């Protein structure tokens with residue numbers, strides 16, 4: 001049973017307060033897309049506006065997993081402010097037909113993200129998942145200036161210099177240092193003293 005499925009009968013005149021926490025993996029609507037989510041909390045209020053429903057609130061949680069650079073397990077917390085408009089599928093078709101175009105849809109969807117529901121239920125899991133996928137950071141880092149691992153010895157450079165650089169400048173491994181010339185991005189980023 002999905003806790004994010006809201007029965008519209010429970011939405012009163014003053015709206016419905018929503019505060020639901022779901023395990024991240026339960027939200028995944030697409031197979032194979034792993035966001036490394038822990039618990040995701042959805043808080044806000046759902047209000048009826050004529051035949052439509054407006055949800056305004058926050059999605060909070062954290063993306064978790066190994067840092068892209070140093071592989072340390074870390075979590076990147078998020079707090080997204082959201083506003084979604086839900087329109088009944090049948091009403092939407094009628095309005096679009098009567099207006100003879102899509103003017104109506106465009107001005108309603110200007111600021112709010114728009115979704116469609118059918119029957120007496122509305123599923124918040126769809127926009128929640130969409131939001132999380134859209135906003136997922138392209139890089140998962142333990143901190144913005146993570147120094148990553150030494151390309152030669154694998155030492156975590158956040159703990160301090162590993163000493164490889166000095167050795168490689170001497171009679172160290174020529175093969176590896178010429179490889180480093182081909183991939184300058186992989187060089188340790190600390191400036192030479």
Ligand SMILES: [Zn+2]
Pocket residue numbers: 067068069070071072141142143146147148
């Ligand atoms: Zn890191």
Ligand SMILES: [Zn+2]
Pocket residue numbers: 150151152153154155162163164165
């Ligand atoms: Zn090293």
